[in-house]
Amino acid sequence: MTAPTEDPPSIRRFIEFLKKPDEITSVAVIGLFLFASFFVLYVARTFFIPIVIAMLFSFLLKPLVRILRRIGIPEAVSAALILIFLIGGTGWIGYGLREPASQWLAKAPESLNRLESHVRNWRKPMERMNKAAEQVAKMAAPNSGQSAPTVEVRKEPFMNGLFENVQNLLASAAVMFVLLYFLLASGDLFLRKMIKMLSHAENKQRAITIVREVEESISMYLSTVTLINIGLGTCVGTALYFIGMPNPVLWGVMAGLLTYIPYFGAMTGIVIVTLAASVAFDDFWKIMLPPLAYFICSAMEGNFVTPYIVGRRLTLNPVVIILWLVFWGWMWGIVGAMLAVPLLVTFKIFCDHVDPLAPVGELLAE
Numbered sequence: 345m346t347a348p349t350e351d352p353p354s355i356r357r358f359i360e361f362l363k364k365p366d367e368i369t370s371v372a373v374i375g376l377f378l379f380a381s382f383f384v385l386y387v388a389r390t391f392f393i394p395i396v397i398a399m400l401f402s403f404l405l406k407p408l409v410r411i412l413r414r415i416g417i418p419e420a421v422s423a424a425l426i427l428i429f430l431i432g433g434t435g436w437i438g439y440g441l442r443e444p445a446s447q448w449l450a451k452a453p454e455s456l457n458r459l460e461s462h463v464r465n466w467r468k469p470m471e472r473m474n475k476a477a478e479q480v481a482k483m484a485a486p487n488s489g490q491s492a493p494t495v496e497v498r499k500e501p502f503m504n505g506l507f508e509n510v511q512n513l514l515a516s517a518a519v520m521f522v523l524l525y526f527l528l529a530s531g532d533l534f535l536r537k538m539i540k541m542l543s544h545a546e547n548k549q550r551a552i553t554i555v556r557e558v559e560e561s562i563s564m565y566l567s568t569v570t571l572i573n574i575g576l577g578t579c580v581g582t583a584l585y586f587i588g589m590p591n592p593v594l595w596g597v598m599a600g601l602l603t604y605i606p607y608f609g610a611m612t613g614i615v616i617v618t619l620a621a622s623v624a625f626d627d628f629w630k631i632m633l634p635p636l637a638y639f640i641c642s643a644m645e646g647n648f649v650t651p652y653i654v655g656r657r658l659t660l661n662p663v664v665i666i667l668w669l670v671f672w673g674w675m676w677g678i679v680g681a682m683l684a685v686p687l688l689v690t691f692k693i694f695c696d697h698v699d700p701l702a703p704v705g706e707l708l709a710e
Contacts (some may be wrong), residue, residue: 382675390512394520397679400686402527403562409528423528423688427521437597444591465700491570550669554697558567558690565689568653576645583637584617603645604682606665608673610642660688661710 385392405426412422527534539548581596589595595617600610614635621634668688672680688708694704 386675389680390516393676393679393683394516395523396683396687398520398523400525400562400566400683402561404566405524405528405563406559407563409531413531419531420529423525426507426528427525431521440593441597444594550697554694557697558693561689561693562686566686569604569650572645572650572653573603575649576600576603576641579641579645580613580638583641584634587633587637588625589621589634591615595620595634599641603642604685605678606646606669606685608669608681610638610646614638636639645683660685660692660708664688 408426409419409422412425413419416426538550577596577598577600580599581592583594584592598616599613602613605612617638618631618635621631625631665685665688669681669684672684672687674680676683692705692708695701695708
């Protein structure tokens with residue numbers, strides 16, 4: 345007579361978990377809370393996006409405010425000076441890119457026609473096959489002599505949608521800069537208030553440690569990645585300049601901004617540069633040079649420069665990064681994709697300092 349086989353440990357733990365209704369209820373409540381939180385973040389994204397950007401910028405700039413405070417400059421004055429420099433630099437870059445961007449917008453109809461002619465030349469063999477298939481379909485159609493009714497779809501004018509998007513962007517930028525000023529000018533006010541709310545000394549020390557490490561890590565990450573992206577944009581712009589690509593500064597700035605989105609940003613930039621090169625050049629091999637140069641610069645940045653400079657301290661699981669990018673890109677669009685990695689770094693640091701969430705932090709690491 346054979347002895348009964350025992351269940352594996354994982355099944356036994358799952359059965360014991362099902363026997364505890366309190367734990368099931370707590371898990372269900374947490375799941376409903378997370379679902380409701382993400383739903384609110386999705387619906388009210390126009391409200392939360394400038395707040396999140398302001399908080400991340402405050403993490404980046406607070407060390408600079410502390411340095412200015414040590415030399416005798418008040419926090420309110422330091423915050424004002426930093427914001428003036430930040431807004432002035434952004435406006436100067438935007439003004440410098442205004443002319444090449446407007447030139448490309450003005451040439452858009454002509455560029456689309458040239459792109460269409462290139463595609464038509466490349467697709468001539470396929471078009472011959474399509475024409476033959478259409479003739480066969482017309483011969484087989486019962487009502488080949490009657491023309492199908494046409495349906496006209498009215499579209500909203502492009503300029504109206506563009507004007508509305510610009511208005512929303514300016515309003516969100518104004519909210520972000522105002523909130524950023526008060527976050528920088530208040531110093532450690534919110535941290536002191538949060539510490540007073542905690543009762544145990546251990547929890548107070550843990551809260552200080554988490555906030556300080558988040559500030560340090562986000563500041564280091566954003567500043568380092570920004571410098572790397574500036575270098576990549578310079579490399580791409582220089583390469584396109586020597587290739588003969590029109591407006592290389594515009595494409596260099598675009599490359600630097602898109603690099604904030606890991607993996608997908610480089611692919612998007614290569615596709616855009618390929619389309620622009622197909623408009624600017626006629627020869628096939630000349631068209632392939634700009635995306636090839638973009639790919640080489642991006643590959644060097646992603647495989648050598650960033651891992652060497654950033655190091656393994658903030659190295660995250662690539663699978664988690666992709667899932668996180670897709671999720672926040674779906675939630676908040678391109679802005680969410682650019683904010684995904686700083687948010688993931690912040691969440692990982694928080695998990696590393698909270699014992700029940702330590703396995704989650706380990707899962708996020710590479």
